[in-house]
Amino acid sequence: MSQQTLAVMQETFTIHSFDVDTPIPAAVYQTNVFFIARTYDELSVVCPSYVQLESNEQEDDWAALEVLGPLGFSMTGILSNISGVLAAANISIFAISTFDTDYILVKKARINDATKHLSKAGYKVVNG
Helix, strand or coil, X not given: XXXXXXXXXXXXXXXXXXXXXXXXXXXXXXXXXXXXXXCCCCEEEEEECCCCCCCCEEEEEEEEEEXXXXXXXXXXCHHHHHHHHHHHCCCCCEEEECCCCEEEEEEHHHHHHHHHHHHHCCCEEEEC
Protein backbone atom coordinates (compact mmCIF):
# COMPACT_ATOMS: atom_id res chain seq x y z
CA MET A 1 0.00 0.00 0.00
CA SER A 2 1.38 3.42 -0.92
CA GLN A 3 1.88 5.98 1.81
CA GLN A 4 -0.67 8.77 2.07
CA THR A 5 -0.16 12.50 1.96
CA LEU A 6 -0.75 14.32 5.23
CA ALA A 7 -1.52 18.03 5.49
CA VAL A 8 -0.63 20.02 8.60
CA MET A 9 -3.73 22.07 9.34
CA GLN A 10 -3.35 25.77 10.15
CA GLU A 11 -5.48 25.77 13.29
CA THR A 12 -4.42 24.93 16.81
CA PHE A 13 -7.10 22.87 18.57
CA THR A 14 -8.43 22.33 22.07
CA ILE A 15 -10.08 19.10 23.17
CA HIS A 16 -12.96 19.66 25.61
CA SER A 17 -14.84 17.27 27.88
CA PHE A 18 -18.40 17.99 29.02
CA ASP A 19 -21.09 16.18 30.98
CA VAL A 20 -23.09 13.99 28.62
CA ASP A 21 -26.25 16.11 28.91
CA THR A 22 -24.53 19.47 28.27
CA PRO A 23 -25.92 21.34 25.25
CA ILE A 24 -23.31 21.84 22.56
CA PRO A 25 -22.09 25.45 22.85
CA ALA A 26 -23.31 27.60 19.95
CA ALA A 27 -19.82 29.07 19.40
CA VAL A 28 -18.64 25.66 18.17
CA TYR A 29 -20.95 25.87 15.15
CA GLN A 30 -19.47 29.23 14.13
CA THR A 31 -16.06 27.72 13.34
CA ASN A 32 -14.90 26.29 10.02
CA VAL A 33 -13.87 22.95 11.51
CA PHE A 34 -15.00 21.13 14.66
CA PHE A 35 -15.58 17.59 15.87
CA ILE A 36 -18.30 16.46 18.28
CA ALA A 37 -18.73 13.04 19.87
CA ARG A 38 -21.41 12.13 22.38
CA THR A 39 -21.51 8.72 24.06
CA TYR A 40 -23.55 7.34 26.94
CA ASP A 41 -20.93 8.73 29.31
CA GLU A 42 -19.50 11.93 27.88
CA LEU A 43 -19.57 14.74 25.35
CA SER A 44 -16.28 15.63 23.66
CA VAL A 45 -15.75 18.68 21.48
CA VAL A 46 -12.63 19.47 19.47
CA CYS A 47 -12.51 22.98 18.07
CA PRO A 48 -10.03 25.73 17.26
CA SER A 49 -8.36 27.06 20.38
CA TYR A 50 -9.54 30.61 19.82
CA VAL A 51 -13.03 29.43 20.83
CA GLN A 52 -13.29 29.73 24.61
CA LEU A 53 -15.64 27.13 26.12
CA GLU A 54 -16.59 26.46 29.73
CA SER A 55 -15.86 22.73 29.78
CA ASN A 56 -15.21 20.32 32.67
CA GLU A 57 -11.72 19.61 31.38
CA GLN A 58 -9.70 20.70 28.39
CA GLU A 59 -6.43 19.89 26.67
CA ASP A 60 -4.93 22.83 24.79
CA ASP A 61 -2.33 23.21 22.05
CA TRP A 62 -3.02 20.38 19.62
CA ALA A 63 -1.89 20.51 16.00
CA ALA A 64 -3.70 18.41 13.41
CA LEU A 65 -2.58 16.33 10.47
CA GLU A 66 -5.25 15.56 7.88
CA VAL A 67 -4.84 12.39 5.86
CA LEU A 68 -5.72 13.71 2.42
CA GLY A 69 -8.57 11.70 1.01
CA PRO A 70 -11.15 10.69 0.43
CA LEU A 71 -10.23 7.31 1.83
CA GLY A 72 -12.37 4.37 0.82
CA PHE A 73 -13.82 2.11 3.50
CA SER A 74 -12.01 -0.83 1.94
CA MET A 75 -8.63 0.76 2.75
CA THR A 76 -7.15 -0.77 5.88
CA GLY A 77 -4.32 0.02 8.25
CA ILE A 78 -4.01 3.74 7.50
CA LEU A 79 -4.54 5.00 11.04
CA SER A 80 -2.73 2.00 12.49
CA ASN A 81 0.37 2.62 10.39
CA ILE A 82 0.50 6.36 11.09
CA SER A 83 -0.09 5.90 14.81
CA GLY A 84 2.59 3.18 14.84
CA VAL A 85 5.18 5.55 13.39
CA LEU A 86 4.28 8.18 15.98
CA ALA A 87 4.15 5.69 18.86
CA ALA A 88 7.65 4.46 17.97
CA ALA A 89 8.76 8.10 18.31
CA ASN A 90 6.96 8.38 21.68
CA ILE A 91 4.47 10.93 20.29
CA SER A 92 0.96 10.70 21.75
CA ILE A 93 -2.00 11.18 19.43
CA PHE A 94 -5.71 11.95 19.51
CA ALA A 95 -7.31 10.40 16.43
CA ILE A 96 -10.54 11.45 14.75
CA SER A 97 -12.17 9.77 11.77
CA THR A 98 -14.82 11.18 9.45
CA PHE A 99 -16.65 9.64 6.50
CA ASP A 100 -13.92 10.68 4.06
CA THR A 101 -10.68 10.75 6.03
CA ASP A 102 -8.74 10.64 9.30
CA TYR A 103 -7.23 13.39 11.42
CA ILE A 104 -4.33 12.83 13.78
CA LEU A 105 -3.84 15.42 16.50
CA VAL A 106 -0.48 15.75 18.24
CA LYS A 107 0.64 18.27 20.78
CA LYS A 108 1.76 21.41 18.99
CA ALA A 109 5.18 21.21 20.65
CA ARG A 110 5.72 17.82 18.92
CA ILE A 111 4.38 18.60 15.42
CA ASN A 112 7.85 19.09 13.92
CA ASP A 113 9.01 15.79 15.40
CA ALA A 114 5.86 14.09 14.11
CA THR A 115 6.26 15.39 10.57
CA LYS A 116 9.95 14.45 10.58
CA HIS A 117 9.23 10.85 11.62
CA LEU A 118 6.32 10.52 9.21
CA SER A 119 8.42 11.84 6.33
CA LYS A 120 11.21 9.44 7.24
CA ALA A 121 8.64 6.60 7.12
CA GLY A 122 7.68 7.55 3.56
CA TYR A 123 4.68 9.82 4.11
CA LYS A 124 4.44 13.07 2.19
CA VAL A 125 3.72 15.92 4.61
CA VAL A 126 2.52 19.28 3.28
CA ASN A 127 1.20 22.48 4.85
CA GLY A 128 -2.58 22.72 4.67
